[in-house]
Amino acid sequence: MVHFTCDQCGKDLTAGGEQRFVVKIEAYAGFDPTEITDDDLDEDHMEAVARLLQNDEALDPDDVDSPICRSFRFDLCPSCHAKYLKDPLGRAPVRQFDFSEN
Template sequence: MMHITCDSCGKDLQPGDDPRYVIKIEAFAAHDPGEITEDDLDEDHLEEIGQLLLDMEASGEGPELADARKKFRYDLCHDCHKKFVRDPLGREFIQKFDFSEN
């Protein structure tokens, strides 16, 4: 039987019994859609880009942005889900924390 706990508070969640919420977060470097123009796509540039990619493969280093894509997946109980959707970035919590520290 699947054993699932809330990733936020650690509460046991019984499948089919307790409501369970899945949070998926994907973070990646944004690309400006205007970055590549038609001029960039003519053959000369494609060759340059291809050569660039080959160079990067040869040196064993990927493009800097390759590591920038991160995916997160969390299971949350009903209460934690409610808190999450109210304040997905935890800003409320951080502010409270700052204020209480005097």
């Protein structure tokens, strides 16, 4: 039996019959394919790519922790899913502190 818990609050999503929401995030370097020109495809560019590949030799290509491309998958309970949709990047302050002047 597959066991699911909310990755945000830890709530058990298996036993209680709670609906489960899946969030997948992929983070990678973006480029516009329409910006590729003939100049990008010439020999010098291929040499640069080859150099980059050589520099990456030490890295495991299957390494999911690569800083270039990372993907995440989260299981969320309904309430955490709703909160996630309101603030996907977590930019809102966790708590509003009431700063009082002494």
